[in-house]
Amino acid sequence: MEMLIVVAIIAILIAIAIPTFASSLNKARIATDEANIRAGYASVMADVLTNEGENSGETGQTAKEYTLNTDGSVTAGGTAYACKGNNTDATVKVGGADVGVWQKGDGVKYSYDYATGKVTISVGDGK
Structure with missing residues (x-):
């Protein structure tokens, strides 16, 4: 017993x-x-500041798109990073930009707007 x-x-x-x-x-x-x-955001800003004259609105570009890769780099292509966890907290901010919620396997994309000088971060647009 x-x-x-x-x-x-x-x-x-x-x-x-x-x-x-x-x-x-x-x-x-x-x-x-x-x-x-956050590391991807820093890489985007470093790329924008390094190539400011080459990729700015002077060439007619209004925005530049980046994808976070599995190796931590950000490029226009490559093997996309897949999120590891399920985040339900919509208050996550990186560099003043709202990140929002994400699910396991979601991809991360960044868009730099040359007119405003701001980065938009979208998670979940692709896997």
Whole structure:
């Protein structure tokens, strides 16, 4: 009888611990995604500042599109980064831009507007 009680208590503790562990794991994945999105934003700004005269509105371009790649670089093409976690918090901001929510597997795209000098970040436009 004592053995059954011990097994029942252990089962209850495991039932409580597993959802907590899964939630912590998703929070870690979201933190990784946020860090990668911030690094991509920094890369976009570095590219814009480095190539300011080449890609500006002087050449008739109004905006430039970038995609976050799996290696952390941002380019017009490449192997797109896929988000690792499911973020339901719409208050995430990077460089003053709202990022919004994302799901596991969503891609990250950036658009730099030469007229306003702002970067728009969209997550979920492609996988």
